[in-house]
Amino acid sequence: MGDVGTAKTEGNAGAGGNQPVKRRRGAARGRILDAAARRFYADGVAATGIDTITAEAGVAKMSLYNNFDSKADLVRAYLEARHEEWLGLYERRLAAAQGPADAVLAVFDAYADHAGLAYEHGFRGCGLLNAAAELPAGHEGRTVVRHHKEQVESLLAAHLQELLPGQEERAEATAEHLAFLLEGAIVRAGLEGDAVRMRRARDLAVSLVGAL
Structure with a gap:
């Protein structure tokens, strides 16, 4: 990855051996x-x-x-911080939601909010996926990205289960469908450099949730 280093540590002699500072x-x-x-x-x-x-x-x-510890450690910390940033946007949207259908849309709105932040060269898509595409298999940063995407789908499923009580399988299948819609929209939005696709994805989500 380049410029990947490890921090030097100093040790204290003792029965337990060297201990990192x-x-x-x-x-x-x-x-x-x-x-x-x-x-x-x-x-x-x-x-x-x-x-x-x-x-x-x-x-x-x-x-x-x-x-x-290293550049790899910094990359992991960056990805964790970006995940937390998204969660903050989602929680603010969720606080204004009126019921489970609105809560589903809060996930889409949080992604649109993330896309609307001020970026130096404009919006380039999901920063988590962009980084994951560069990282080798087994890099802990890829695990952070996977957990983020899994959590997003789990949030969708939880809101849909409120909307569809007793229909867990249907809720999970719909959550997967919406997650695919969301990912496709954010990739296209990143390529096009604006949030038009994100707004279109939200409109489609409104139709899909309204038809349940």
Whole structure:
């Protein structure tokens, strides 16, 4: 992946052997994550080196390694932060939902909100999927992305089960259908650089949920 390093640790001699020093957490970590988020999304994971991130964050390279084990660890943290960002958008939409049908649409609206954030080079699609496409099989970042997508489908299924009590299989099948619709829309929106496909997907979701 390039520029992947590991942090140096110091040990204390004792009966238990060398013990790693606890990592410092503070403002530098936030600046590094913010810089990584901008560069990974705008330029890609593989194309973004550690030197680029530290320069943009205004920190020394050792500061990065005081907070992250390696570039792979930073990528994982970036993906987890992006997942949490999406969850925050979803929870705000859900708070305004009037019943389970609206709750289903809150998932679509949260993705549209994510697409509408200010990005340096405009919207380029789902940052989680973009990163996963660059990562090798077995990379822990791919696990973060998979868990995000599984959680989104689980949220859809839970709302649909409220809408269709006693019809769990139908709710799960519909959730999978809506998840496919959502993923297709966000890929097309990323290619086209705007949220038109996201709005169209929401309209289709309204029709599908209304027909249940």
